[in-house]
C-alpha cells in the first residue's frame with residue numbers, strides 16, 4: 001500500500017512517528033507551505049522566515065536520506081487541503097500518516113481529512129514531547145488547579161533525571177530560591193555576557209527572506225536582525241554554545257533584566273525545540289553532562305532541566321486538559337474588557353520597561369521569560385486587558401509562539417484568566433520587583449518610589465487598584481492573604497488616591513485598532 005507522511009512545519013523532528021512508519025523506497029513525504037494558514041495571524045516576519053526556511057532545510061535533509069519529498073512552495077491560493085489533494089492524487093497514495101498535531105485546530109483538521117480526501121488517514125503518536133497527552137488528560141481532567149512542582153518531580157523520577165539512589169542530586173528538588181539574583185548583584189559580579197553564536201545565512205535563508213517580504217510586506221517585525229539556525233546541524237551548535245558558554249550562570253541570573261541585553265544567560269532554544277530542530281532530552285542530557293564535568297553548578301543545571309521537563313511538558317499537558325473541556329482561548333476569570341493599548345505595536349510609551357521590552361520583541365521576536373511575565377503580561381493584567389487580546393499579541397509577536405504553548409502561558413500563567421488552573425496565584429507586582437530585578441527604572445520618566453500622582457510609576461497604583469477591584473475573587477487565596485493585610489492598613493484617603501491615579505492613567509491609554 002502506497003503511503004505518504006504529511007510533515008507539518010512544527011514537526012521537523014527526525015523522530016516524527018509518521019516519518020518513521022514510512023518505507024523510504026516506495027512511500028513519500030508531503031510538506032506544504034500554506035499561504036492561507038500563514039495569513040491567519042499577523043505573524044512576526046522573523047517567525048515566518050524561521051518556519052519556512054527550516055521546512056526547506058528539512059526537505060534537503062530528508063532528500064539526502066533517500067526520501068521522496070513532495071514539497072509545495074509558498075504561492076497565492078496555496079492551502080493544506082488543496083496541497084494534500086493534488087499530491088496524494090498525483091502519487092496514487094492510499095494511506096496518509098500524520099503525527100498528532102500539537103494544536104487543537106490542526107488536530108480537528110487532520111480528523112476531517114478521511115472524509116474530505118476519501119482515503120485512510122492514520123494519526124500517529126506525538127513523539128516531540130515526553131508527556132503522553134491522553135494520559136495527562138485522563139489524570140487531570142476536571143481538576144481546578146494543577147501544581148507544576150508535583151508534575152516536575154514525577155517527570156524527574158520517571159525519566160531518571162538528576163536522581164541518585166532515588167533522591168534528587170544535590171539534595172534538593174528545586175533550587176529556585178538561589179536563582180533570583182538582582183540587577184545590582186549582576187553589576188557587582190562584573191560578569192560579561194558572552195555573545196551568542198550566530199550562523200551565517202545561506203541561500204535558502206536569503207530566498208525565504210525575500211519571499212517573506214513579497215508575501216507578507218505589512219506583517220509586524222523585521223528579518224533584519226534574524227540570528228537563528230534554520231537547519232539541524234546549526235541548531236545543535238547553537239545549543240552547544242548555550243551549554244558551554246551561558247548555562248553556568250543561567251540559574252543565578254535567570255530572572256535578571258537589563259535594558260540593553262536581550263538574552264542574558266538564557267538559551268533561546270524555544271523557537272528551535274518547538275519546531276523539532278532539537279529534542280528535549282538532548283538539551284537535558286547535555287546540561288547534565290556539563291554538571292557532571294564540573295562546568296556548571298547544580299542551581300543552573302536543575303533550573304534549566306526544570307524548564308524543559310517541568311514547565312514545557314506541564315504547559316503542554318495543561319493546554320490539552322483545558323482544550324478537552326472547552327475553549328481555553330475564551331477564559332476570562334476577571335471579566336477584563338479593556339482593549340490592548342496601541343503602544344504594544346510601537347513601544348511608544350513613557351514606561352521605560354514596557355517600551356524597551358516591546359522594542360526587543362519588534363526587532364527580535366524574543367524577550368526572556370521575566371520580561372514576558374513581569375513586564376508585558378503584568379501590565380496587561382493590572383490594566384484589565386481582555387485576555388484574548390494579549391494572548392493573540394504574544395502569539396503574533398514571538399518567534400516561539402504556537403497555540404499549545406502561548407495560550408496556557410498567557411491565559412493561564414500570566415493573566416490568571418483560567419482562575420488558577422496553571423498558576424496558584426496571579427503573577428503581578430508593583431514597581432518593586434522590576435526595580436530590583438532590572439535597570440529599567442533608572443532611566444524611566446516615572447518614579448518607582450512614588451505610589452500615586454502624575455510622576456508615580458503606573459505599576460504601583462495599578463497593582464493596588466487591581467487587588468481592590470478583584471478582592472472578592474482573590475482575598476481567600478492563601479498565597480496572597482498577607483497582601484490584603486497590607487491593603488487593609490491603607491487609609492480610605494490612600495485608597496481613593498490609588499483609584500483616582502489608576503482611572504486617570506487608564507483613561508489616557510489609546511486602544512489598538514488591530515483586534516476587535
Ligand code: FAD
Pocket residue numbers: 266267268269270271273274304307308311312313315367368369370372373377394395398400401402405406409410413414
Ligand atoms: P530558557 O529560559 O532558556 O528556558 C529553556 C526552555 O525551557 C525554553 O526554551 C522553553 O522551551 C522551556 N520553557 C521554559 N519555561 C516555559 C514555559 N513556561 N512554557 C513552555 N516552555 C517553557 N514559550 C514558548 O515556547 N512559546 C511561547 O509562545 C511562550 N509564550 C509565553 C508567554 C508568556 C506571557 C510567558 C510568561 C511565557 C511564555 N513562554 C513561551 C514560556 C517562556 O517564557 C519561554 O519558553 C522562554 O522565555 C523562551 O526563551 P528561552 O528559550 O531563552 O528559554
Ligand code: SF4
Pocket residue numbers: 350351352353354430431434435440441442444445446447448457458459
Ligand atoms: Fe517600569 Fe515603573 Fe520602572 Fe518605569 S518606573 S521602568 S514604568 S517599573
